[in-house]
Amino acid sequence: MGCQMNVYDSGQILHRLAPIGYEATTDLTVADLIIVNTCAIRSKAEQKAFSFLGRLAALKEQNPKLIVAIGGCVAQQEGQKILSRMPHVDLVFGTHAIRRLPQLLQRVAAKRCRLVDVEMAQSLSPDDFTTGPHISSDVSAFVTIMRGCDNYCTYCVVPYVRGRESSRSPEEILSEIRQLAAQGVREVTLLGQNVNSYGLKEGHCTFAQLLAKINDVDGLARIRFTTSHPKDLSEELVECFGRIEKLCPHIHLPVQSGSDSVLKRMNRHYGHQHYLKKVRHLRQVRPDIAITSDIIVGFPGETNEDFEATLRLIEQVGFDGLFAFVYSDRPNAPAVRFDQKVGESLKKERLRRVLECQEQFNTKRCNQMVGRVYSVLVDGLSKHLSQTLEDTSSEESFPDAQWSGRTGTNKIVHFLHENPGQEKNQMLTGRILEIMIERAMPHSLWGRIFNTPLVSEGKGEDNYAA
Ligand code: SAH
Ligand code: SF4
Ligand code: F3S
Numbered sequence: 001m002g003c004q005m006n007v008y009d010s011g012q013i014l015h016r017l018a019p020i021g022y023e024a025t026t027d028l029t030v031a032d033l034i035i036v037n038t039c040a041i042r043s044k045a046e047q048k049a050f051s052f053l054g055r056l057a058a059l060k061e062q063n064p065k066l067i068v069a070i071g072g073c074v075a076q077q078e079g080q081k082i083l084s085r086m087p088h089v090d091l092v093f094g095t096h097a098i099r100r101l102p103q104l105l106q107r108v109a110a111k112r113c114r115l116v117d118v119e120m121a122q123s124l125s126p127d128d129f130t131t132g133p134h135i136s137s138d139v140s141a142f143v144t145i146m147r148g149c150d151n152y153c154t155y156c157v158v159p160y161v162r163g164r165e166s167s168r169s170p171e172e173i174l175s176e177i178r179q180l181a182a183q184g185v186r187e188v189t190l191l192g193q194n195v196n197s198y199g200l201k202e203g204h205c206t207f208a209q210l211l212a213k214i215n216d217v218d219g220l221a222r223i224r225f226t227t228s229h230p231k232d233l234s235e236e237l238v239e240c241f242g243r244i245e246k247l248c249p250h251i252h253l254p255v256q257s258g259s260d261s262v263l264k265r266m267n268r269h270y271g272h273q274h275y276l277k278k279v280r281h282l283r284q285v286r287p288d289i290a291i292t293s294d295i296i297v298g299f300p301g302e303t304n305e306d307f308e309a310t311l312r313l314i315e316q317v318g319f320d321g322l323f324a325f326v327y328s329d330r331p332n333a334p335a336v337r338f339d340q341k342v343g344e345s346l347k348k349e350r351l352r353r354v355l356e357c358q359e360q361f362n363t364k365r366c367n368q369m370v371g372r373v374y375s376v377l378v379d380g381l382s383k384h385l386s387q388t389l390e391d392t393s394s395e396e397s398f399p400d401a402q403w404s405g406r407t408g409t410n411k412i413v414h415f416l417h418e419n420p421g422q423e424k425n426q427m428l429t430g431r432i433l434e435i436m437i438e439r440a441m442p443h444s445l446w447g448r449i450f451n452t453p454l455v456s457e458g459k460g461e462d463n464y465a466a
Contacts, residue, residue, distance in 0.1 A: 001049055002039025004226065005162075005191050006072055008142040010037050012098050013071065015130050020102045028059060033067045033105065038074035040157050042328035049074045053086055060088040067108055069093065071101075073161040077332065079118040094118035095147075095162050099127050123202075124166040129176070139379050139430045141185045145173050145210070146192030151229065152334075153256075154267045155296060158193055160332040167192075167199045170210055177217050186430050187222035187248075187377055188214070195225050196232035208236040215246050221432055222377060222408070226252045231269040233278050241286040248408040249286050250320075253278065254294035258313030259306035262299050265338070272313050279317055290320035290365075290409035295354055298327040298347030300338035307350050314357050320365050320409065322358040326351050366440035369411070373450050376413050376435045378405040378428045403428055405435075413437065413445045 013035060014024060025031055034056055038049035053070060060066050069091035070082060076094035083089060090108050093101060097117040104115055124147055148163040149156075177188055190210075192198060198207035205213070207225075214223055223246045228237065230253055240247055253275075257263050260271040282289050295310060314322065326347040329336045342350075382402040400416040407413060413435055417428060436450040 001037060001045065001052075002041065002072060004142050004189065005144060006037055006039055008144045008191060009072065009095070009098060011142075012130060013037065013101060016098065016102055017105070020106065028056075031066065033069065034059070035069045035071055038070060038072035040073035040077050040161055040330070042325065043330070044328065046074050046077075050086075053089065057086075057088045067091065067105065069105070069108075071095075071098070073157065076118050076120075076161040077157065080116050083114055083116060090114050092116040092118065094120065096120045096128075120163045122164055122166070124168055126169075126172060129168065129172065138184050139377060140187040140189065141180050142191050143173060143176055143180070143188050144168070144191045146195065146198055149193035150197075151194060152267055154265065154335040154338070155299060155327060155330070155333055157330040157333050162193070165193070165197065165201065167202050167204055169202070170199075170205055170213060173210065174213055174217065177214055177220065181217050181219035184219075184430060186220065186432075187224065188220065190214075190223070190225040192225075193227060194229040194232060196228055196234060196237060206234075206236065208234070208240050211240050211244050211247060215244050221246060223247050224250065224410075228253055230255065230275050230278055235281070238278070238281050238285055241282065241289060248410065249288050250290040250292070250408065250410045251282060252292045252294075253282075255313065255317075256294060256296050257299065257302070257306065258310035259302070260309075262302055262306045262310075265301060266296075266299060266335075272309065275313070276316060288409065290411070291317065292321040292410075293317075293319050293323070295322060295324040296327050297324060297350035297354055298342035300327070300335055300342065301340040302327075302342055302350075307353075311353065311357050314354065314361075318361045318364075319358065320411075321362065322354070324351055324354045324358070363440075363442075366411070366445060369407075369437045369445060370440050371437065373434050373436050374407040374409075374411075374413065374447075375432050376405040376407055376415075376447075377432050378403055378430065380404070380429045382414060405433070411445055413447050415447050415449060417449060 022033060028034060036049060036053055039045040056068050060068060067090045068088055070089055071093045073095060075082065075092045079092060079094070082092045091104055091114070093104060094117060096119060097104070100117060104117055107113065108115055129144070146165060146167045148165045149159045150165040152159050180188060195207050198210060199205055211223060214220070223244070228251060233253065241249060255275050256266055256268060258272050263271060279291060282291065297307065297310070327342065380403070382404045400418055402414055403417055404412055404414045415435055434450045435447040437445055437447040439446040
């Protein structure tokens with residue numbers, strides 16, 4: 001239910017359960033085991049987890065053998081309390097307990113006991129990760145390179161639910177990525193709460209050096225990463241956007257606020273001028289780079305002037321995309337004790353104004369793309385269409401199919417091409433095509449394959465000649 005790390009962890013969970021006989025199903029009513037992998041970042045996310053868990057009580061009544069387990073950040077945060085609150089939950093396992101999950105489940109199943117494991121380790125061990133099939137499309141995969149966070153932004157629960165920052169070794173990361181590339185994955189997204197401090201504690205290489213090593217992996221076409229903290233975004237990393245060929249021209253650089261006094265109380269260690277300087281440097285190195293960000297409105301003590309400063313910063317930067325959130329009190333985070341809380345209706349009003357202010361840039365960025373050609377990594381058939389194709393016999397003929405993919409700047413592009421049932425060697429999934437953007441709709445871009453003779457799939461480089 002959470003961020004990309006949570007999705008990656010779900011893949012790890014699946015991979016660990018296969019050897020003890022479990023396989024995935026999407027039908028809750030036939031499941032022997034239901035695992036809810038939760039997020040605690042805002043109170044809404046936590047409520048969503050509990051309301052889903054609550055609904056599982058009825059299933060447990062019908063099938064007393066069913067095991068209900070809760071993992072992830074809410075499990076880590078609430079621990080034992082969940083067992084008292086929810087009598088139908090059998091197992092609570094925290095963010096560091098994934099590698100012990102098979103043993104925990106076997107104990108629960110054999111003894112019909114209820115267990116809690118929320119123990120946290122100081123550093124990562126190679127056992128924390130298995131390299132195996134990921135939950136993701138075949139084209140793109142997440143790879144966790146670090147765990148935890150040491151930044152203690154005052155609104156944030158992550159340091160408490162994910163523990164101290166700790167990095168995996170470059171060898172382990174490379175071996176996982178090589179394996180993924182060999183399975184046909186074309187794009188990896190490297191995950192860490194603050195990738196800029198990758199390896200510093202452990203004395204591994206720098207993050208920029210890690211990118212250079214990953215760039216050499218055969219078969220891989222694209223590298224992305226998230227997230228970078230503005231206080232630590234080094235010149236070395238900015239320069240990577242100019243010299244690491246497979247690194248996509250997109251950076252997610254959460255700013256949170258445009259007001260220096262709010263940033264200070266958030267414990268972010270930078271001011272708005274520092275942020276704007278980083279943006280200028282990024283655009284100087286890579287003029288086509290897409291910059292996206294996160295904003296929190298209604299942080300305790302945020303005045304109208306503070307809020308206006310945030311709107312000003314959004315105007316000054318002209319982001320390619322923005323995730324905006326209403327501040328949410330978290331029980332473990334220090335800001336819960338800050339006074340001058342902003343009222344719910346004012347927070348909502350500020351959220352509306354941020355989104356409205358950003359909308360002009362969303363439209364502008366998309367319109368600017370019309371008439372230009374972009375390299376698009378094809379994810380596959382657009383969802384509803386792949387369902388139709390699965391449901392119908394292959395002898396029927398179809399009109400052109402609707403495909404979708406992403407530009408390096410992470411914009412989703414749709415285009416039409418003949419249906420794949422007829423010409424197997426023209427399957428486009430995983431290929432990089434040159435697409436001319438023809439139309440920008442409010443929430444999508446449409447284009448056509450541009451001057452790209454399609455040839456049968458080979459190894460290595462992209463199969464087109466533009
Ligand atoms: N490590 C990343 C962020 C992870 S959390 C970083 O530092 O950028 C993702 C986003 O959730 C944050 O960037 C922030 O905008 C938002 N967020 C975190 N805690 C929040 C809270 N208590 N209330 C509202 N939004 C929050
Ligand atoms: Fe949370 Fe700040 Fe760490 Fe990001 S850097 S995970 S916002 S504490
Ligand atoms: Fe991710 Fe949510 Fe945990 S954002 S780190 S799953 S609190």
